[in-house]
Amino acid sequence: MAQPTYSFPDYWGEADLDVLPDDGHRYEIVDGSLLVTPPPLDGHQGIGVNLLVTLRSVMPSGWRVLYEIGVRVPGGNFIPDVVVLRPGAARDVEWRESEDVALVIEVASRSTRVTDRTLKAAKYAEAGIASYWRVDADGTVTIHTAPADDEYTHAAVVRPGERVLIEQPFPVDLVPADLVD
Numbered sequence: 001m002a003q004p005t006y007s008f009p010d011y012w013g014e015a016d017l018d019v020l021p022d023d024g025h026r027y028e029i030v031d032g033s034l035l036v037t038p039p040p041l042d043g044h045q046g047i048g049v050n051l052l053v054t055l056r057s058v059m060p061s062g063w064r065v066l067y068e069i070g071v072r073v074p075g076g077n078f079i080p081d082v083v084v085l086r087p088g089a090a091r092d093v094e095w096r097e098s099e100d101v102a103l104v105i106e107v108a109s110r111s112t113r114v115t116d117r118t119l120k121a122a123k124y125a126e127a128g129i130a131s132y133w134r135v136d137a138d139g140t141v142t143i144h145t146a147p148a149d150d151e152y153t154h155a156a157v158v159r160p161g162e163r164v165l166i167e168q169p170f171p172v173d174l175v176p177a178d179l180v181d
Contacts, residue, residue, distance in 0.1 A: 106134050125147035
């Protein structure tokens with residue numbers, strides 16, 4: 001049986017994502033490079049779903065909380081684990097504009113923790129996304145706010161056993177221990 005032949009671009013763009021297989025891997029672009037992450041494990045998915053349920057239970061009318069949707073950032077396209085869209089954001093589009101996004105959340109895995117901590121934080125800040133949460137496997141949540149250029153100027157860490165009331169993008173009583181199954 002003949003093996004398929006692939007031709008890869010020197011500089012990846014959004015249109016190049018259309019030719020990649022729908023195989024459970026996450027394909028993202030940053031500054032012309034392709035990032036590929038494996039399908040997530042149960043713990044990762046459980047945290048993501050618990051975040052989705054928590055946020056949906058308190059979101060005001062007009063807001064939307066979605067799982068694994070495409071977001072355009074300067075120089076790339078990311079697929080965060082959870083995205084909170086502002087009221088009036090476009091519906092049923094493949095890639096959301098960053099100005100429609102109020103919050104992105106990445107659940108860190110072994111294969112993504114460095115990228116989530118550095119590269120994605122910088123790109124989300126550069127895009128002007130007001131809040132970025134990174135959730136570790138143990139439920140520890142790092143809340144980044146106040147984007148300026150390519151960094152967030154404020155970060156708070158909330159650990160399992162703690163509780164915090166987050167005001168933006170809307171009030172959320174966050175209990176990290178409740179995120180981990």
